[in-house]
Amino acid sequence: MTTTGRSGRATLRLAAGLGSAVLLLAGCGGGGGGQAGGGSTQTSGVTITVALAADPPPKAALDDFTKQTGITVNWVNVDWDSLQTKISAAATAKTYFADATDVDWSRVGQLGKLGWFYPMGDYLDVEAMKADMPQLASFTSDGKVVGIPYDASFMVTTVNKKMFDDAGVETMPTTMTEYTAALQKVKAKGDVEHPLNIPFAAAEGLSTYWYEATAAFGGTVLDGAGKPQFTDPASGGYQAAQWMVDAMKNGLVPPGNINVSDSQGQQTLMAKGEVASIFSDYSGTVGTLYDVPEQSSVKGQVRYLRTPGVDGPTANLSNPDGVGIPKEAKYPQAAAKFIDWFTSESQQVDFAGVNGPEKAFTAFPIPSRLSAVEKMTASGNLVYGEELSQMLSGSKPVFEGGAPTWYPQFSNAVYTNLHAAATGSTTVDAAIKTIGDTATKLAGGQ
Numbered sequence: 001m002t003t004t005g006r007s008g009r010a011t012l013r014l015a016a017g018l019g020s021a022v023l024l025l026a027g028c029g030g031g032g033g034g035q036a037g038g039g040s041t042q043t044s045g046v047t048i049t050v051a052l053a054a055d056p057p058p059k060a061a062l063d064d065f066t067k068q069t070g071i072t073v074n075w076v077n078v079d080w081d082s083l084q085t086k087i088s089a090a091a092t093a094k095t096y097f098a099d100a101t102d103v104d105w106s107r108v109g110q111l112g113k114l115g116w117f118y119p120m121g122d123y124l125d126v127e128a129m130k131a132d133m134p135q136l137a138s139f140t141s142d143g144k145v146v147g148i149p150y151d152a153s154f155m156v157t158t159v160n161k162k163m164f165d166d167a168g169v170e171t172m173p174t175t176m177t178e179y180t181a182a183l184q185k186v187k188a189k190g191d192v193e194h195p196l197n198i199p200f201a202a203a204e205g206l207s208t209y210w211y212e213a214t215a216a217f218g219g220t221v222l223d224g225a226g227k228p229q230f231t232d233p234a235s236g237g238y239q240a241a242q243w244m245v246d247a248m249k250n251g252l253v254p255p256g257n258i259n260v261s262d263s264q265g266q267q268t269l270m271a272k273g274e275v276a277s278i279f280s281d282y283s284g285t286v287g288t289l290y291d292v293p294e295q296s297s298v299k300g301q302v303r304y305l306r307t308p309g310v311d312g313p314t315a316n317l318s319n320p321d322g323v324g325i326p327k328e329a330k331y332p333q334a335a336a337k338f339i340d341w342f343t344s345e346s347q348q349v350d351f352a353g354v355n356g357p358e359k360a361f362t363a364f365p366i367p368s369r370l371s372a373v374e375k376m377t378a379s380g381n382l383v384y385g386e387e388l389s390q391m392l393s394g395s396k397p398v399f400e401g402g403a404p405t406w407y408p409q410f411s412n413a414v415y416t417n418l419h420a421a422a423t424g425s426t427t428v429d430a431a432i433k434t435i436g437d438t439a440t441k442l443a444g445g446q
Contacts, residue, residue, distance in 0.1 A: 039328075039329045039330055039331060039332040039333075040330060040331050040332075040333070041332075041333045042331060042333070042334065043069065043070065043071060043331070043333050043334040043337055044069065044070030044071065045070050046070075046071060046072070046331050046334050047071075047072040047073075047074055048071060048072070048073060048074065048099035048100065048329075048330075048331050048334050048335055048338060049074045049076060049097075049098045049099050049100075050073055050074070050075050050076065050098060050099065050100045050101070050323075050335075050338065051076040051078055051083060051086070051097065051098035051100075051101040051102070052075075052076075052077070052078075052083070052101065052102050052321075052323065053077065053078060053079055053080035053083050053102060054077060054361075055077055056073075056075035056077070057075075057351060057361040058358060058359055058360070058361070060358075060359075061347070061350065061351075061359065061361075062075070065338070065341050068341070069334075069337050069338075069341070071331075071334045071337060071338060073338065076098065079261075079263075080102070080104075080203075080204060080205075080263075081203050081204055083101070083102055084102075084104070084107065084204075084408070087101055087102070087116070087326070090326065090328060091114070091116040091326060091327070091328070094328060095328060096328045096329070096330055097326060097328065098326060098329070099325065099326075099329040099330055099331050099332065099334065099335040099338075100323055100324070100325055100329070100335040100338055100339055101323065101324070101326060102147075102321065102322070102323065102324075103117065103139060103146050103147025103321075103322040103323060103324040104321055104322065105135075105138045105139070105318065105319065105320050105321070105322070105397075105398075105403065106204075106398075106403045106407050106408075106411065107403070107407070107408070108138065108139050108140070108141050108146050108147070108322075108403060109141060109403050109404055109405040109407060110405050110406075110407065110408060111141070111146050111147075111324075112140075112141020112142055112144065112146050113141065113142075113405050115327070116326060116327055117146050117147065117324040117325060117326055117327065118324070118325045118326075118327060118329075118332060119144040119145060119146070120144075120145040120146070120147065120148055120324060120325070120336075120339075121144065121145055123325070123332065123333070123336035123339075124148070124336060124339070124340055126145045126148075129148070131370075132345075132369045132370050132371050133148075133149055133368050133369055133370075134152075134370065135149045135152055135318065135320045135368055136148070136149060136368075138318065138320060138397065139320075139322045139324075146322070146324055147322030147323055147324030148322055148323060148324070148339050148343050148368075149320045149321065149322045149343070149368040150321060150322060150323055150342055150343045150348075150368055151284075151320055151321050151366060151367065151368055152283070152318075152320055152366045152367060152368045152373070152392060153282055153283055153284070153318070153319045153320050153321060153366065154282075154283050154316045154317060154318045154319055154320075154366075154391065154392060154395040155208065155211075155212040155280045155281070155282065155283070155307075155316050155317045155319055156280075156281050156282065156283045156285075156304050156305075156307065156316055156388075156391060157179075157277070157278070157279050157280070157281065157304070157305040157306070157307045157308065158270065158277060158278050158281040158285065158286065158290070158302050158303070158304060158305065159172070159276060159277045159302070159303055159305045160270075160273065160275075160276045160277065160298060160301050160302055161301060161302070161303045162298075162301040163186055163189075163191055163192065163195070163273075163276040163301070164182060164185075164186060164276065164277075166189060166191060167182075167185040167186040167188070167189035167191070168185055168189070169182045169185055169186070172305055173305070173308050174306065174308055174309075174312050174313055175308050175309065175310065175311060175312060176216055176217065176243070176308050176309065176310065178308065179279070179308040180243075180247075180252075183195050183196050183247075183252050183276070183277060184252070186276045186277075187251065187252060191276075192273070192274060192275060192276055193251070193254075194251060194252060194253055194254040194255075194257075194275065195252060195275055195276035195277060196247055196252040196253050196275060196276070196277055196278075196279065197253070197254075197257065197260075197265040197266075197269050197270055197275040197277070197278045198244055198247060198248065198253045198257060198265075198279070199257065199260050199261050199262040199264070199265045200248065200253070200257050200258045200259075200260065200418070200419055200422045201257075201258070201259050201260055201261045201264075201419065202415050202416050202419040203261050203262075203415055204262075204411060204415065205261050205262025205263070205415075206262075206414070206415040206418055206419060207411045207414040207415045207418075208262070208280060208317075208319055208398075209244070209262070209279070209280040210237070210240055210241060210244065210414060210418060211280075211317055211398045212279065212280035212307070212316070212317050213240035213241075213243060213244060213279060213280065214230065214236045214237040214240040215236065215309075215314055215315060215317055216236075216240065216279075216307060216308060216309050216310070216314050217236035217237075217239040217240045217243070217309075217310060218236045218309065218310045218314075219235050219236015219237045219238075219239070219240065220236070220237075221237060221398065221399065222399055222404070222439060222443075225443060226404045226406075226439065226442065226443030227439065227440065227443055228435070228436040228439040228440060230432060230435070230436065231432055231433065231436040233429075237432070238428075238432055241418060241421065241428050241431065241432055242428050244418065244422070245418070245421045245422050245428050248422045249424075254269070254274070254275070257269075258419070258422055258423055262282075265278065266278065266281065266282070266285060266289060267289070267295070270285075270290065270298070270302070271289055271290055271295055271296040271297070271298060272296070272297050272298070273297055273298045273301075277305075279307075282319070283316075283366050283388055283391070283392070284352070284366045284388070285302075286302050286303070286304060286383050286384055287352070287353055287360075287383030287384075288352075288353060288360055288361070290302040291383060292357060292360070303384065304384050304387045304388065304391070306387070306390075306391065307391075315394050315395060315396045316391045316392075316394065316395045316396075317395065317396060317397070317398050318395050318396065318397050318398070319398070320368065323339055323342065323343070324339075325339070343368065343369070345367075345369050345371050345372045345375070348367035348368070348369055348372040349367070349372050349375055349376060351367075352366065352367055352372070352376055353383075354375070354376050354379055366388060366392065373389070373392075377389060404442070404443070406442040406443075409438070409442055410435075410438060410439055410442055413434065413435050413438035413439075414435055417430075417431035417432075417434050417435050418431060418435075
């Protein structure tokens with residue numbers, strides 16, 4: 001996540017009650033450790049644990065999968081940041097954690113280098129997937145596919161158009177200056193006291209928000225060698241950090257957001273009409289969250305806004321989630337069958353809500369398969385599909401050369417220091433300097 005996190009994610013990265021998740025994980029771990037490379041080939045009649053940062057897909061879908069394969073799915077929802085910690089801890093200790101779990105775009109370099117996951121080419125025909133899954137390249141490390149993307153998530157800007165209209169915003173903003181002015185108009189109108197959601201909790205969602213804002217201000221985060229591109233006060237990254245912190249200080253962002261994650265902001269603020277915009281939201285949230293009456297009070301009000309830039313709309317950054325098989329999986333063959341089903345064209349179309357809201361997967365933004373996106377667009381059932389297709393076609397990765405192997409340490413420096421700047425315990429200048437020094441040190445140690 002991205003993110004949800006995703007997400008990353010995202011995210012997508014929808015937070016769950018962590019206490020119950022921990023109990024579930026503890027319960028499924030007994031006796032399964034130390035099985036690297038020795039997982040069972042059995043499929044039918046087994047139960048696999050799938051751990052992702054999301055609520056489960058509809059029960060009917062999972063029941064149908066069980067009928068087709070004889071494989072029962074024990075779905076465990078763990079918030080994205082805790083999930084990454086658990087994946088690392090289990091792999092390091094060589095203990096069983098899950099049969100299938102998250103492979104985020106930002107972790108591919110690290111996971112590939114450490115060899116914690118099975119190459120998906122050992123179980124699925126990844127070559128046949130490439131043409132239909134353009135973001136598969138983001139999950140490839142040293143020629144091996146570490147995970148299969150199950151969404152084509154990218155960062156977008158969402159606005160409550162009703163609130164913008166009511167505040168007298170006659171033309172939707174296309175630049176950062178216009179966007180900020182529009183938010184100030186919404187604040188002055190008074191329907192919401194703090195119109196902008198920025199997830200300032202010290203977590204991955206804050207990092208990805210900054211990446212999108214950096215691109216909006218015309219900057220990049222790292223060059224091809226991993227060197228920081230944001231330390232100059234005139235750079236896009238520096239301006240983005242200043243804009244975000246100023247938004248908190250000037251009251252555009254709710255004070256309580258200092259402890260709000262990305263998913264919490266989506267569910268409890270944007271979906272409830274407590275804010276009017278999220279600058280760096282996740283693609284697909286309008287159809288899978290904001291327009292779902294059971295989860296939202298702003299149905300029909302939220303729109304995608306082409307992400308504002310310096311002189312006009314800018315590119316949206318990719319933030320996809322994937323799923324892979326840890327080396328300690330008990331049932332890797334069964335996990336592969338699940339992944340094949342979970343990322344299939346037909347399931348992606350269902351999860352996106354094309355065939356009815358009862359089949360929608362809340363954490364699912366946009367299919368990773370082009371064929372599924374084409375079916376959705378042709379059917380007219382992709383919510384704001386034309387806008388999303390345009391943004392997807394112009395989306396680009398956060399790091400042109402792929403996420404560095406030391407990305408987790410870098411992201412930690414990003415969200416820790418931006419959080420500190422938002423609380424006032426440090427300055428933007430000091431925060432950026434620390435983040436830059438961290439990147440320089442990490443890149444030098446490659």
